[in-house]
Amino acid sequence: MEESEPSDGVRLSTPAAKRNREPILTLLRKVLPASGRVLEIASGSGEHSVYFAEHLPALTWQPSDPGERARRSIAAWQRHAALANLHLPLALDVTQPWPDDADEPSAILCINMLHISPWAATQALLREAGRRLPEDGVLVVYGPFMRGGEHTASSNAAFDADLRQRDPVWGIRALEDVEDEARLNGLALQRVDELPANNLGVVFLRR
Structure with a gap:
């Protein structure tokens, strides 16, 4: 960075x-x-x-x-x-x-963390959001994601390769994997916004 x-x-x-x-x-x-x-x-x-x-x-x-x-x-x-x-x-x-x-936040925001941390960090974020957010509270995550098993841009594919070379536990996450993990923690995917530079704004809602 x-x-x-x-x-x-x-x-x-x-x-x-x-x-x-x-x-x-x-x-x-x-x-x-x-x-x-x-x-x-x-x-x-x-x-x-x-x-x-x-x-x-x-x-x-x-x-x-x-x-x-x-x-x-x-x-x-x-x-x-x-x-x-x-x-x-x-x-x-x-x-x-x-x-x-960090107890009882009204909402949680996480920008550009998932791809520069191990998968365990994503799991921990989703687990704690499911525990700590109020009903209908939101978790907002921003960054690059894969969708349908594919990178959304060639620049993201190159970025992912560079990340994994720097640390094999890093890398751009598949949105579907993140959504599955969120669901296990009581979080439902609410919306996905395409934002500049091939990044997504992903919003989960605690039910």
Whole structure:
């Protein structure tokens, strides 16, 4: 992932976050509750957290990340933005016991994690979402997916090969496999939106 650092040396910045934040926000406006607390998983640099908290002021935004460097960046963005509805990041690894502050979110958002983590991370995300979301609460997942056993673009196929070369447990997931795992955890596929750069916005609803 391309990253650069703003002048303070702590706030990370990724070109991808700037490119995809508006299409993701458009989807979030359609599916998130009018108010409540959104738990963001694998928040990365923290730029998405700031952007969404700024544009969805009725929602409280709770970022998280397992990486210390990422959490420093998120905290620096939070201080820089000075938004009352944006919290400091949680140290949260989806495959480990979740902190108490991750209990009872109104919705969960996960951007670009599934393909750069082992399958066990996807399973853990879906399991915890099924446990923690309220009835009719949504889990929103963004990133590249395979559909019908095929990549949706040649660039995704090349990206998948590169990911698997970097780590054999990484790779673009089949949407059907994710949907099957979600169903096992009480989550129903609600909608799939095609977003720019051959990514999908996938929304699951807890029943």
